[in-house]
Amino acid sequence: MSKKPAAAPTLHKVIMVGSGGVGKSALTLQFMYDEFVEDYEPTKADSYRKKVVLDGEEVQIDILDTAGQEDYAAIRDNYFRSGEGFLCVFSITEPESFDATQEFREQILRVKNDDNIPFLLVGNKSDLADKRRVPLDVCRERAAAWHVPYVETSAKTRDNVDKVFFDLMREIRSRKSDDGRATNGDVRGKKRRKIKCAIL
């Protein structure tokens, strides 16, 4: 019944993680609908899908916006399993949320059992520079330690919003093509390393 010749474009599954109130939903909604939602309402688990053009190729992005308040780790595991790439968000005005990223990172690595899973560390609320409490170099340090890119965004001003999603999709795409090739040869680790370096 769904045997259309132009089958659905490639789907990239992105998961937003991070403490409550750091702006995961705000980023998602800004990316999806170009709008900024001021009022805060805790998310349970919402998913969105959008067709975008990534480097001239039409793809679909599936965003799973998770609950920052989810305090039961076992449930979080179930969400993380379905993700192909992660945007780990914290608020630069809130050191606690930055601290929490460590835990999220560890959990993701454990669940996906993959040290090179597409992953971006995202410092949100860059528009509130005067209230900044997490120094930029500390953020960069952590990203470097993890071998992941660090980007600062503002869901309010739309600064870097597209960038984080597109960067992550690119990583996911290259991972997928890597995996495709990996079945043929044993070039996996080297290749991936190379890409990482390029982004850094």
Add this chain to the structure above:
Amino acid sequence: MADINMENFAVPDFVPERYVKELARSCVGGEELQQQKVKIEGLAEETASALKRNVYENYMQFIETATEISHLEAEMYKLSHLLSDQRTVLTNLSQASILGNDNTLSPESIDNHDLEAERAEEERKNKLNLITEKVEGCMNLLDISDRILLHEGDLLEIDAEENTALQRMHVYLFNDCLMLTCWISNRRGPMRYKFLTSYPISTIAVVNVRDLGTVKQAFKVLAFPDTRVFQCNSLAIKKDWLDKFESAKKMHIEKETSNQKKKESQEKVKAEMLESPSLSVEELPSPQIATLPDWLADVIEELDVLIVERHFQKTYDLMTSAQKTLTTEDFIKHPQRTDILKKIDQKQKALTEILLKELDVTQNWSPRGGLRSSRYPIQILNKFNMTSQACELFLDICSQTVKAHVKGVQLEGSILSYVKQVGDVFFCSLSDALTEFTMLFPKNKISSFVVWASLQLRILMSQIVKQIFTPQCALETLLNCVQSLRDQCTLFCEFGLDFRFQLNSYLRTPIKRALQEYRDKIVDSMKAKVTEDKWTPVNMHTKAGTNRFLIQMTDMGINLTKYVINETWIDLSSSTIWFTQSVMTVQNIGIKIVTEEMMDVVDICIFAIFNARLELSAGSDSSYSQKNFTFLLEVLIPLMLRLYKEEVGYDNETLLGLAKEYGVSVAPPKKSNITKYTSNEYL
């Protein structure tokens, strides 16, 4: 002539036409036929009334049966409560005995000791069974003891990648798993759905789909590696599902944490057990000391069983014999002796607690058991030197019984019959309680019974006084009620308890009030009656009426035969007759209703009524009114004084004083006085 009786009509092949024909043929003349007709009519009436009576009786029986059934129902309920209590005890026991084993009963099933939970459990099983019947290839839903259905419904599954409809599904959400089934297209029999798969709740994550292109009202279930997207028919349904998933998740988390806690505590217990090895029977016996006989070694367990089986008497016997045996020479130095004695003491405490609870009226006690049902617990408690508590509880039970019995008397018909019945029931209950009490308790406890009984009397009297001393109640009815109570109280004296003084003291104030109210009523209406009087003789219209009036007055103690003129007229004015009746009633009833020391109340009433009347003097200038006034002074007062003295044995000083004031010369009662009012001197 055919004899007319029921049998003629009762034959099965009775044909009215033929019967009438035969009747007509056999009767001679119209008159006889008329007679037959009357007879038949009488028969019909009789039958109708019999039928009515039957219906009424049936009705009453039906009501009685219904109340009996409702009582029975209550009893059954209590019984089932008791049984479920016992069940808990047994499960606890069995648990305790298989210590260490992971018990087969889940913690929930032990908690479910009350009926409610049991019913819920039954319902739960039924529900799950129903689902099993509907779903082909269904997994065993009953294998988890606390599985419950949280939600179910039809959903459309959507392809997660391509957003196209896949299939119609019926989805069940249990507290521990999610079961997916699809519709059977050509179904036969009760199976409607086919089992597809199920996911444990701990492995799934639910995602609210906010935006999926054209697909609306959808949600996702992530169950690695599957991702399933479901579309609902409406937003409300979707919200419902999401809420139910949320609650399932919460339940799961709660259970998980509680399990964890339990595990921790169990480990702790185990660790403690390892630290302090148990002192079991096998380890200890030293060779030189005689081993305990089997029954003594197991005495504690045996006591437990007996208590649970409610053989209280046997429990007591075993306890005492065990204690006795342990104090004999053979065991005086046995190492386990003190231990067992201590445990027996504990059991004794438990037993007394149960017995006390048994006797506690506030805890599911039923009046239908009667007093005898409490006999055994009380006897055992007495043996444990707990006579005081037992006595208290027993009297509480008696109170409840009395209360229930008195409550059982219906306020039907006249107040008098009600009071009679209540009195009967009350004093019978008292005597029952007394006999039971004297049998159960030693003599020195009887004082508490007396105190209790007088308290009961006070409660009863406070009720009855409220019911009978009402303004609507005639003085005569009051007298009858009071007298019936006094009679019953006197009868009860045979049991050795005289409550007459108390009874009278409770009646004193209301009687006084009733008399005063009566007096006030008469004094209030006195003036109107006198001024409105037409001052003519009263016409009784018929001879029979006159006779009735005369008899009525003679019953009161005054003979007015001489005042009859022209057969139907009474030669006294209406107000005079009214006054005579009123004041005589007060005297007649007052004397009987009060006790000796209260006579002054009656005296004052009589005096006040008379005084009020005499102050109005003749009431009118007419000579007839004068004549009536003279009747009051010279006939009524002497008569009443005489009757008073006859009744109580001394003079009514107050009335006597009043008479003197109005110049009535009251000679000491002589025979001649009687003739005075019967003479026609005033005519």
